[in-house]
Each structure stands twice: as C-alpha cells, then as structure tokens.
Amino acid sequence: GKMAQRALAVAAVALGGAALAASIYAWYQYRACAGLKKVIASERAGRTKAERALREKLHENRDEKGHNFEPIGFVNSCFPGRCGAPRQGILAPNTRARIELSRNIPPASLEGLSEYSHLWVIFIFDENTNACSEKGTKKEARTFPAKVAPPQLLGKRTGLFSTRTPHRPCPIGLTVVRIVSVDERARTITIAGVDLVHDTPVLDIKPYIPAYDSIPNAACALWVKEGGAPVLPVTLSEHATAQAASLKLPASSLFDNTTDLLAALREVLQLDIRSTHQGRGTEGDATAAPYETHFDCLVVRFRTREGTVEIVDLVLDDIKKSRHHQQQPHTRSKKEKRGAAGRAVAAAAGDSGDGAAAAEEDEEGETAKEE
Numbered sequence: 001g002k003m004a005q006r007a008l009a010v011a012a013v014a015l016g017g018a019a020l021a022a023s024i025y026a027w028y029q030y031r032a033c034a035g036l037k038k039v040i041a042s043e044r045a046g047r048t049k050a051e052r053a054l055r056e057k058l059h060e061n062r063d064e065k066g067h068n069f070e071p072i073g074f075v076n077s078c079f080p081g082r083c084g085a086p087r088q089g090i091l092a093p094n095t096r097a098r099i100e101l102s103r104n105i106p107p108a109s110l111e112g113l114s115e116y117s118h119l120w121v122i123f124i125f126d127e128n129t130n131a132c133s134e135k136g137t138k139k140e141a142r143t144f145p146a147k148v149a150p151p152q153l154l155g156k157r158t159g160l161f162s163t164r165t166p167h168r169p170c171p172i173g174l175t176v177v178r179i180v181s182v183d184e185r186a187r188t189i190t191i192a193g194v195d196l197v198h199d200t201p202v203l204d205i206k207p208y209i210p211a212y213d214s215i216p217n218a219a220c221a222l223w224v225k226e227g228g229a230p231v232l233p234v235t236l237s238e239h240a241t242a243q244a245a246s247l248k249l250p251a252s253s254l255f256d257n258t259t260d261l262l263a264a265l266r267e268v269l270q271l272d273i274r275s276t277h278q279g280r281g282t283e284g285d286a287t288a289a290p291y292e293t294h295f296d297c298l299v300v301r302f303r304t305r306e307g308t309v310e311i312v313d314l315v316l317d318d319i320k321k322s323r324h325h326q327q328q329p330h331t332r333s334k335k336e337k338r339g340a341a342g343r344a345v346a347a348a349a350g351d352s353g354d355g356a357a358a359a360e361e362d363e364e365g366e367t368a369k370e371e
Contacts (some may be wrong), residue, residue: 071124071201073101073187078254078264078296080198082127084273087164089175089193092267096180096254096296097194099202101187110189114182118208119191124201125171144169152223162221176208190254234266234309243314250316253297265295269302269309 077097079085086092099121101110113119147157148165160168177191189205236244247258255261274291290301290312301313 069203071102071203072105072205073099073202075123075194075196075198075200075202076100076254077194077196077198077200079194079196080294082197083275084268084293084295085197086195086268086271089177089195091271092195092264093178093193094260094264094267095192095194096260096264097177097191097196098254099189099191099205101189101202103187105187107184107187110182110184110187113189113207114179116207116209117179119177119179119189120206120208120213121175121177121191121196121202122204122206123173123175123196124203125166125168125173126199126201127197128166128171150223152226158221158223172203176213230272231270232272232304232307232309234269234311237310237312240311240314247314247316250297255296261296261298265298265300265311268295269300269311272304272309274304 075097076099078095079097086095089095144160144167146160148160148163148167149155149157150163150165166173175195177196178193180190180192182189244258244262249255249258249261253261255264273293278291288303290303292299292301294300294317297316299313299315299317300311301315302309302311304310
C-alpha cells in the first residue's frame, strides 16, 4: 500500500512538472509567434507603402510620358504594303502571314495555343501618317479627324469610333485570324485570313473563344449590313496563265504552292483594291495602263474593265523579304523597337495633313489600303 502511494505521488509530481514545462514552452511559443506576427505585419505594411509609392510614381510618369509597350513580335505578311490589304481578313480567308515572336519571348509561352482554331491579334498601325510627334519634352496637341468617310457611305461621314478606321487617337488595331500552325521552338505562328501589313508590330495575342467572343444577336449600323464590298470576277490573261504555269516560288514565300498563292491573290483582287483616285467601284478604262500591286513574292499587274479584273502580268519580286530580313525581331535595336511601339501607344497622336486626307477617303478597314 505505502509503496503504491509513494509511486503515485512520484508520478503526480512528474506529471505536474511535465505540465508546467509544457505550459512554459507554450507561453514562449506564443510570445515568439506574436513577435513573428508583428514582424510580418510590419514587413507587409512596409511593402504596401512601397508599392503605393511605386504606383504613384508610375502614374506620374504615365501622365507625363504616356504608356509605353514593347512589341512581342512582328508580322511576316503576304502584303508588303498597305495597298491591297483587305478591310477585314475574313474577306480573303486564304491570305497568309506568320507572327514571329521576339527572342525574349519563351517558347513555352506558346504551349497549348495549337488547341485553338482562331486567334485575336492586337497590333500597331505603325504606317499611319498621323503618328505621334514630339518637340522636346512637350507633346504636340492631338489632331485627328473626328469623322471619317467609309467607302460604304459613298462620301458621307460618321464618327471615327463607329468605324474600323486605322487613323485613331491611339493607333492600335484588333483582328481575328485562323491558326494554321504553331512552331513553339521557332517562336512562330502561321496564320490565315489576314489584313496585316508586313512588319506590323504585335503587342499581344489571345485565343479566340466562341463562348465569350461570339454574340449571335449583336446589332450593328445599317450601312455596315448593307454596304458589303462588291465581288468582281478575276481572270488571267494568256500571258499571265503561262507565267503562272512556270512559276517557282522561292523558299521565302508564305505559300506552299502556286495554286494556294493564286487562290489567295484572286480573293484579294476580287475586292477591287483600286483607290478612289483610280476609280474604285467603276468599270475601268480598257485603254489605261495596268494597275500594279505587290503580293507575297510577286509583282502583280492587272486591269479592271467591264466589271472584271484581269491579271495581265506576274513577276517574281522578293523585295518584301529582303526588307524583312533586315528587320528581324531579334536583330532590331532596342531604340528601333521602342520607337515603333512609342509611335503607336503614345497618348498624343499628331496628325499630318496626309493622314487626315486618307482618313476621309477610305477608313472602314483595320489596315490602311492606299499608298
């Protein structure tokens, strides 16, 4: 009995000591955690204050200098210049281009893109004549036409924000294209159905998602619904037919074969790419000199008469490709790239007289159509 009682007493003392030790340990842990929480809270408050100061500084810089974005890449397009580019890429679904991303874009960023069929491209109208101009540190006042005259309105004007005119206060374009292929290793995306001019700077790309981007019952202006571009038949003269049969495309061509190239060329010419000064919409003069345009690796000469476009001459000309290779995205200097981006995204868009005149003549498309 006594031995058992002593054992129980010893056990009780031991348990009491253990409980006391546990309590002391818990108290110290609590103090440590409380101190750690104070440190964390202090650091968080410091970060928040620093981030707030940084945001304020960024806002000050933006108010003074505007936003500045670096292009993520450039377009290698079948349209060497503005002339001939369709108002919307969907009007010429077989036209081709390739988006070539800059070397600072990781190839892994393209992973999963091939699962989509279409792509949104956000780009810069870098060939606009009403681009921003600066004198010293102060930007000139903005001057751009508030109203433009789309071809479908036959000379009437409407507000520029109700059109797709490229001459905008901030010359940023948006177009949807079909994805042909994605090469992650080469950082390239081959696309079709394009209205992008060669060497266009690309700001961003986003997948087209039908559930979010398609609105079946969306309304639009009556002149857009009823003002569809006339489609003209396109034929080849005997001389042009012989040239096409013997045509050998260079490796720099964006098309796999002559058949695909001619199909895309027909889609472009059937939209009557003549300027208003050249008589767009009229039957044309059979005695006049042929019109000329550049398409992919070709110089194309054609006549428009009696409502028909006749291709009269096809000549290989790789001038677009040589210009492009001189300006590969990864060989451009930082100064050149900053200049290209700055011209488009700067807040002040100064307008030269030529830009305003062009805006009054042909301003429905995502790209300027006349040289």
